[in-house]
Amino acid sequence: MVKVLGIETSCDETAAAVVEGGTHILSSVVASQVELHARYGGIVPEVASRQHVLTILPVLEKALEEAGLGLGGVDAIAVTSGPGLPGSLLVGMSLAKALAMTRKLPLVGVNHLEAHLYSLWLAGNPPPLPTLALLVSGGHTELAMMRDHGDIQPLGRTRDDAAGEAMDKAARLLGLGYPGGPAIERAARQGEARFPLPRSPIKGSYDFSFSGVKTALRRMLEEMAGPFPVPDLAASFQQAVVDMLVVKTLEAIRSLPVKAVMVAGGVAANTLLRETFLARCPIPVLIPPISLCTDNAAMVAACGYFRLGRGERAPRDLDIAPTLTWG
Ligand code: KG4
Numbered sequence: 001m002v003k004v005l006g007i008e009t010s011c012d013e014t015a016a017a018v019v020e021g022g023t024h025i026l027s028s029v030v031a032s033q034v035e036l037h038a039r040y041g042g043i044v045p046e047v048a049s050r051q052h053v054l055t056i057l058p059v060l061e062k063a064l065e066e067a068g069l070g071l072g073g074v075d076a077i078a079v080t081s082g083p084g085l086p087g088s089l090l091v092g093m094s095l096a097k098a099l100a101m102t103r104k105l106p107l108v109g110v111n112h113l114e115a116h117l118y119s120l121w122l123a124g125n126p127p128p129l130p131t132l133a134l135l136v137s138g139g140h141t142e143l144a145m146m147r148d149h150g151d152i153q154p155l156g157r158t159r160d161d162a163a164g165e166a167m168d169k170a171a172r173l174l175g176l177g178y179p180g181g182p183a184i185e186r187a188a189r190q191g192e193a194r195f196p197l198p199r200s201p202i203k204g205s206y207d208f209s210f211s212g213v214k215t216a217l218r219r220m221l222e223e224m225a226g227p228f229p230v231p232d233l234a235a236s237f238q239q240a241v242v243d244m245l246v247v248k249t250l251e252a253i254r255s256l257p258v259k260a261v262m263v264a265g266g267v268a269a270n271t272l273l274r275e276t277f278l279a280r281c282p283i284p285v286l287i288p289p290i291s292l293c294t295d296n297a298a299m300v301a302a303c304g305y306f307r308l309g310r311g312e313r314a315p316r317d318l319d320i321a322p323t324l325t326w327g
């Protein structure tokens with residue numbers, strides 16, 4: 001069985017993993033920079049790249065060790081080539097290129113968004129195709145139809161903030177710290193979604209918008225006398241974001257010939273989102289386990305396996321595409 005080494009450094013996680021046959025995780029190591037960026041209240045690109053440089057080799061060594069392999073046991077390398085922070089992407093890509101060159105291994109660049117979808121293949125739960133894919137992370141909110149491996153049709157995306165970014169900004173407004181999604185979820189558990197926040201649906205399109213609800217929360221706080229009912233506000237905000245995601249997804253399910261819907265990306269770790277999708281979608285809903293929702297390199301290796309299987313190889317100068325979405 002082909003063993004692919006995956007490398008991921010597109011944002012604030014330095015990760016390496018070995019995956020066999022595109023589905024079986026032999027190792028998956030993630031060094032998170034969350035604490036480092038928390039003191040700035042968000043990701044600082046320059047700090048992220050430096051930290052990747054510091055941790056990438058120990059992370060790689062640990063991934064090989066946990067897989068019980070040396071580099072000689074790896075058959076190919078897959079690396080995230082975009083979208084992401086350019087300085088961060090370069091760290092993983094430079095290592096991947098150096099390894100591929102010296103070990104004469106096939107190398108493939110992987111799209112980070114597409115990689116998130118492959119967390120379902122790792123979870124032993126590959127969706128029946130065609131499937132609707134909702135990707136909700138800190139940098140992206142994308143709705144797409146996956147017809148086959150390598151055949152992904154984008155349907156819509158956020159016109160402003162990503163769902164995770166909106167959660168992070170709302171958490172900051174509520175004084176809940178970074179990363180905001182998990183903090184909002186924790187606070188919301190003690191609260192009730194009793195505040196009317198707007199849903200801003202974009203009619204006639206599969207696009208999303210989350211800036212309206214964020215601004216509405218800010219105005220509400222400006223007009224409210226403290227102390228603020230933080231748990232209730234967090235619950236109301238979380239409910240509004242989940243509602244907007246579910247409503248658009250249901251519209252797409254009604255109009256497209258999809259057999260299932262998969263939800264992936266960091267925000268898919270949210271319990272309300274998971275439960276609401278499972279309760280409201282009329283077709284099977286597939287969501288990876290929480291450990292595979294956030295950034296990791298196993299999903300990159302899995303996606304790379306299928307790309308390699310289609311004969312894809314990186315050109316010698318492996319382009320980076322920091323502003324691309326799907327592709
Ligand atoms: O996919 P990911 O790890 O990184 C990106 O590619 O962006 O997603 C990170 C995002 C952050 O915005 C974080 O606040 C959000 O996912 N997130 C959550 C939860 N866990 C992470 N949002 C809501 N509820 C959660 N439990």
Ligand code: ZN
Binds near residue numbers: 112116137294
């Ligand atoms: Zn991601």
